[in-house]
Amino acid sequence: MSAPSCSPFDLKDYFYRELADPQQLQVETHIKVCPACREELDRLGQTEHALFALRDEEIPQRIGFVSDPVFEPSPWRRALASFWNSGPRLGFASAAMLSAALVVFALVRPAPAPVVRVAAAGAPPAVVTAPAVSEAAIQARIDAAVAKAVAPMEVRHEAEMRQVKADLEGARQRLILAAEEYDYNHKKEASAMISAGLYAPPQHGTGEIR
């Protein structure tokens, strides 16, 4: 340890420039006339000089922080985070959503159906809610649906019937022609037989085809 200093203030405080200006001046004045304190200051200076022989090293790897978009929240997420972190905003949004829900409910909700009270004898009064849609309306909807489903079938059926009628008519015409031809041939054959004296008139029906 160093010998006690005769300096008016701590020499090390002076050395480190930690004294107030007036005190610093007092020590400076003292040093000029005190070889022991001057020598002590020299040793402190040499020690500090020696300490500076140990140089700062360069940092082996620079430190940097990356503003990576992958990790950085998107504007939407930032807005969402700020929204969730704000009590007043959250409260206002809740109130707004509740109001909107009430309005929508009031507009969308169907009109209340008439209530029919059926009081059976001896039974407690029961509340029966009439159906919102009448039987006639349901029937009309069913009829419309059936008509819509059946319409193509009817069209097809009519076309088929027309085809069948046409086919039958054709067949009838061919039969008439065949009958006429048969009749002509029969008459011709009968004439020939009459001419030959071999004809015997038929005993039943005329054989005419209508």
Next chain:
Amino acid sequence: MIFRAVEDSDLIRQAARGSVEAYNLLVSRWEKRVYNYLLRLTRNREDALDLTQDVFLKAYQNLKKLDDPARFAPWLYRIAHNEAYSLFRKRRPESDSEEVTPEATETGVSIAGTSVFPIELSLAVAAALDRLSHDQREAVVLKHYQGFKFEEMAEILGCPVSTVKSRLYTALELLKAELAPVKARGLS
């Protein structure tokens, strides 16, 4: 004349508002000093680098808690001090934390001889610092290498100014006894 277009306090305010670029600029101004402070505390480059990264990450995360940007340096070194001592406790929870083995390049220095070259002096300084306790060494580093005032050192170390001065002056006497002769022999 050194002119800085943007002061640290402006960068701190911008960084506190989320500007990573501003914070990176701030880091670039302080990383070497913080690294060397931690290097002299831990005496291990890898630890010092890891701790430096942790320090700046913590500082970024807590930047909004810094009320006065003018107090950034003591605040930052306070984080560094806490990180370093946290490492010391983690490494040797049961034993004396002074017994940290320094890196090979900074040990085994003999200061005997008639002439001392700068490299020898630097090794002698490293060896002399190694012989100090953690507290004494930290006080020397903060005062001589980082240039903090006693008040700031007390803030960083979390102790009264009187304790800071006691540690520093004791360390200075030890260093003076070891280094002044070496300095006088070799370089004066």
